[in-house]
Amino acid sequence: MDSLDAVVIGAGVVGLAVARALAETGREVVILEAATAFGTGTSSRNSEVLHAGLYYPVDSIRARLCAPGRKRLYAYCAERGIPHRRCGKLLVATDAEQAERLPAIAAQAAANGAEDLRLLSAAEALAMEPALACSAALLSPGTGIVDSHALMLSLLGDAEAAGATLCVNTPVTRIEPHADGGAVLTCGLGDEAYGVHARIVVNSAGLQACKLAAMAWGKGASRLCPRPYMAKGNYFSLATKAPFSRLVYPLPQPGGLGVHLTLDLAGRGRFGPDVEWIETESYTVDPARGERFYAAIRRYWPALPDGVLHPDTCGIRPKITAPGEPAADFFVAGPAEHRLPGIVHLLGIESPGLTSCLTLADLVVERLALRVASA
Secondary structure: OEEEEEEEEOOOHHHHHHHHHHHOOOOOEEEEOOOOOOOOOHHHOOOOEEOOOOOOOOOOHHHHHHHHHHHHHHHHHHHHOOOEEOOOEEEEEOOHHHHHHHHHHHHHHHHOOOOOOEEEEHHHHHHHOOOOOOOEEEEEOOOEEEOHHHHHHHHHHHHHHOOOEEEOOOOEEEEEEOOOOOEEEEEOOHHHOEEEEEEEEEEOOHHHHHHHHHHHHHHHHHHHOOOOEEEEEEEEEEOOOOOOOOEEEEOOEOOEOOOEEEEOOOOOEEEEOOOEEEOOOOOOOOHHHHHHHHHHHHOOOOOOOOOOEEEEEEEEEEEOOOOOOOOOOOEEEOHHHHOOOOEEEEEOOOOOOOOOHHHHHHHHHHHOOOOOOOO
16 A cells, blocks of 8 residues: 555645645645646635634634734735735625624624724715715725635645645545554545555545544544535626725625625626525526525615626535534644544635635644644
8 A cells, every 4th residue: 555644635725725834844745636626616616805804703713813814815925926905895784783783893803813994984984985885884904805716826836846746536535544643545436446545634625524534533423523514605796897996795694794795806796605505515506596685785785786696606615513503613623632643634614714724724734743834
């Protein structure tokens, strides 16, 4: 059986950042990706927003990683010429009850490291975005957008320059802990399946991460491994030019952040995502769901014309909490949690996974008790 130094399962933005960090510690890293190319799953099906960290519970992993992750990512993008823009975001309250919630959100965001926040009156918000309708707003000037594909391409380039190798069309179907540390991985399908021993294994498999973790934990899976759920988020694009220069978000709703406006680097507007709990993986956007978007959007943009929303793309959040339950923290399980040396599982890595990819990679290196890569 072949033996490898380190394997990262999954070539999304977090998996690539982890591979980069591991390779820069001197490990020989192989990235195993089931799809035909890197970054074809959740990492290419999101809003591409760099978050400020407004809502996460203080001292949660999500909160601790988001603000420093955003700062590092801005610096990394500037250094590497990766397209991005610090466009800012308005979190808008559309009635008096919502307006009363904004100061508490601002206080929590500040505790999480969000910078330069400003509570705005309706008049101040409309002076910034005349098409907006709101009772009050919270301005987060540090929120931005990034070209996620260019970011992933750069992370992969860094990893490969440090000696990492990407293997696509290589699904991992089983993980079995090895007595000497790490795990034996079953790779490939059918007659082409083969086993390989890796001394370090990082499970960053997105929607499949919980399934693989449960295999590794064996009889203890029911106690240790959270149950996975899939929350599909549908996006609808705007046929006309958006009359906004900043991102516009309603207050959060159960399961997600509400139907918000994001802008791409060309200034095109896209609304979403909604929350659609699904049992089987699907990437088809039902045009009929767009009808629900109009009412949600008109709460903060009353002049939205009829017939201008068109099905765009969709993504699936790898949830580890059921519908109606509070959002879970990132579940980062290393040797200290599961007593299996050389293995780290990354479960429930949804937003702000993109924003936190570099700091999350450092956390993985720390959990493995390896030298932390430099910025």
